[in-house]
Amino acid sequence: MNATDTRERILGRMFQDIHKNGFQGLRADRVIADLGITKGALYHYFPSKDAIGLAVIDELIEPSYLQFFRGLEDVDEHPIDLLQKHLQWLANKATPDEIHLGCPLNNLVQEMSPINESFRLRLKVVMDGMINYTTKALERGIRNGQVKADADCAAVAGFMVAGMEGAYGVAKVLMSVVSFHRNIQQLVNYLESFRA
Amino acid sequence: MNATDTRERILGRMFQDIHKNGFQGLRADRVIADLGITKGALYHYFPSKDAIGLAVIDELIEPSYLQFFRGLEDVDEHPIDLLQKHLQWLANKATPDEIHLGCPLNNLVQEMSPINESFRLRLKVVMDGMINYTTKALERGIRNGQVKADADCAAVAGFMVAGMEGAYGVAKVLMSVVSFHRNIQQLVNYLESFRA
DNA sequence: ACTTGTGCATACCAACTAGTATGTATACAT
DNA sequence: ATGTATACATACTAGTTGGTATGCACAAGT
Numbered sequence: 001m002n003a004t005d006t007r008e009r010i011l012g013r014m015f016q017d018i019h020k021n022g023f024q025g026l027r028a029d030r031v032i033a034d035l036g037i038t039k040g041a042l043y044h045y046f047p048s049k050d051a052i053g054l055a056v057i058d059e060l061i062e063p064s065y066l067q068f069f070r071g072l073e074d075v076d077e078h079p080i081d082l083l084q085k086h087l088q089w090l091a092n093k094a095t096p097d098e099i100h101l102g103c104p105l106n107n108l109v110q111e112m113s114p115i116n117e118s119f120r121l122r123l124k125v126v127m128d129g130m131i132n133y134t135t136k137a138l139e140r141g142i143r144n145g146q147v148k149a150d151a152d153c154a155a156v157a158g159f160m161v162a163g164m165e166g167a168y169g170v171a172k173v174l175m176s177v178v179s180f181h182r183n184i185q186q187l188v189n190y191l192e193s194f195r196a
Numbered sequence: 197m198n199a200t201d202t203r204e205r206i207l208g209r210m211f212q213d214i215h216k217n218g219f220q221g222l223r224a225d226r227v228i229a230d231l232g233i234t235k236g237a238l239y240h241y242f243p244s245k246d247a248i249g250l251a252v253i254d255e256l257i258e259p260s261y262l263q264f265f266r267g268l269e270d271v272d273e274h275p276i277d278l279l280q281k282h283l284q285w286l287a288n289k290a291t292p293d294e295i296h297l298g299c300p301l302n303n304l305v306q307e308m309s310p311i312n313e314s315f316r317l318r319l320k321v322v323m324d325g326m327i328n329y330t331t332k333a334l335e336r337g338i339r340n341g342q343v344k345a346d347a348d349c350a351a352v353a354g355f356m357v358a359g360m361e362g363a364y365g366v367a368k369v370l371m372s373v374v375s376f377h378r379n380i381q382q383l384v385n386y387l388e389s390f391r392a
Numbered sequence: 393a394c395t396t397g398t399g400c401a402t403a404c405c406a407a408c409t410a411g412t413a414t415g416t417a418t419a420c421a422t
Numbered sequence: 423a424t425g426t427a428t429a430c431a432t433a434c435t436a437g438t439t440g441g442t443a444t445g446c447a448c449a450a451g452t
Contacts, residue, residue, distance in 0.1 A: 159382040166362025187356040
């Protein structure tokens with residue numbers, strides 16, 4: 001068991017615990033007991049509970065969320081196709097468990113934004129990234145004649161991201177994968193209306 | 197100072213504290229110190245912290261959220277007009293402070309749904325109410341020839357609610373009233389597309 | 393006048409929780 | 423061989439937090 005393994009095992013379980021209980025509901029004692037390690041190991045890698053939360057955002061949440069959106073810059077496919085495919089992919093991969101626990105990004109946003117500015121700023125970077133990469137992709141679509149010329153790309157991009165988070169949130173309290181699928185489909189239809 | 201006054205003063209401040217810090221972040225001690233009362237008063241009216249949270253949902257959140265949606269049954273106006281007006285009203289009344297703190301309903305949904313079934317069920321009642329009253333209003337609109345006959349009313353209603361919550365959530369992390377206005381406007385446009 | 397219930401205040405506690413201080417085994421460099 | 427940094431384990435603490443036990447002033451009923 002080398003060093004990075006332990007650190008990543010800790011981060012992974014912390015992520016899971018935060019995903020279910022929220023950051024304020026995270027109990028470091030519970031996680032380390034679960035991992036079969038001790039406080040010595042934990043505080044060897046992380047100076048504080050806050051540092052754990054920020055590391056989870058930086059090292060797990062941010063990369064996984066921005067991967068797709070960054071990729072929008074490197075392909076030439078129709079941007080609306082790409083976005084619709086991504087939405088369908090999200091809908092198809094969503095298990096009941098994932099739906100019940102909600103979107104990790106959205107969860108942290110709602111919980112932490114008003115009470116911890118360090119958290120909010122990092123979460124804002126992720127959200128901004130999702131919106132801005134989408135905006136750029138749609139603008140490229142306009143230049144290529146694939147997207148309606150009069151589309152307000154920033155507004156459409158922002159609404160798509162908001163719609164995604166809203167879909168996760170509603171499905172979470174309803175505990176309904178069906179509701180999630182429905183709302184994602186409405187978003188797909190919404191995007192369709194901007195096709196040139 | 198009569199009894200109901202004290203109870204309502206407690207509930208009001210608890211709501212404020214929960215609105216900012218979340219239920220898990222709620223500190224009863226902080227609130228009672230702020231109110232200038234003691235634990236005796238608090239536990240005279242509420243048996244536990246959970247009871248406080250549930251009372252906040254039942255007595256403050258549920259009525260304020262469902263008031264408009266229940267009202268959809270009692271009027272004959274074009275349902276899409278009513279919904280659009282409500283959205284505009286939400287957008288206009290939203291202060292930066294409200295946006296930064298987020299939607300109280302959405303906040304509790306994201307935080308409490310996976311960890312407390314009593315909370316989730318009460319929050320689900322509110323969300324279901326919003327969606328179902330909206331669905332009925334749209335169905336009435338179809339019968340009256342005001343809404344496109346082929347509209348999937350339940351899907352549209354669900355998406356409107358999800359869009360609202362999504363708009364609140366994104367605006368919260370971005371700390372942007374402008375983002376909120378934009379997304380609400382997109383929702384208004386979305387509803388417009390179902391006008392007969 | 394006397395009991396009873398209401399509406400609190402005061403003092404206290406047990407459990408939890410993030411964080412620390414200290415020790416130590418192992419690897420690795422010199 | 424020896425110093426040194428790494429990677430933990432153990433034991434402990436200080437502060438917090440929800441909750442309780444008890445007492446008491448006061449109003450209302452009888």
